[in-house]
Amino acid sequence: MYQQLKEKLWSFIVHNNPDLMFNLQDDYRVTEYLETKVSQVMPTAMKLLEQGKEGYAILELCMNEMTAELKPSRYHYIAALVKEEFPEEFVRLREAGLLSYETVNLVDHCKETFDVSGFCEQNFSDKIIKEQITGKILDYFKQAK
Known part of the structure; x- marks a missing residue:
């Protein structure tokens, strides 16, 4: 799930926040940024897993949490x-x-x-x-x- 969240977050950034994408690339901070954001949301993901939520629902809820500050584009x-x-x-x-x-x-x-x-x-x-x-x-x- 960790890797899926990283990939989905990066895809979201590329499509909705190219300015952030370029800044992260220029500063060589893409991996650091993605890992920080995903690590912050993992406790939520684990809690939802324990509650028996479906994988797609967990991904969606975690994505909403990770991208809240990036909206609107x-x-x-x-x-x-x-x-x-x-x-x-x-x-x-x-x-x-x-x-x-x-x-x-x-x-x-x-x-x-x-x-x-x-x-x-x-x-x-x-x-x-x-x-x-x-x-x-x-x-x-x-x-x-």
Whole structure:
């Protein structure tokens, strides 16, 4: 189960948090991060096993616990904002093969705004946060020109 959780967590990160994936790879901390997160959830997994829960249910509950702080995806939030608010820039970046790269850079550029606003699933649709992040994206694109 330990290895399954590591693999599922890494897959989740790759698909939903590429910014974290690149940072972990740059710092050579992928294994350390995955092992720490899985080790933290193993007591829960063992308790659920003792209660007779099915393997798939244990994996799902443990994944929810391990990924709670990674939701919602800042990467997907910014990608959607760029597509919606800056369609010409979106097309230009996509056609140049830079969309993923620049979206990761934008997540880093907007990190302080996300942190200060307490960006989470409960305020994911907040208009003020959207305006603040959109402003930061605009600043980024202006600086890049």
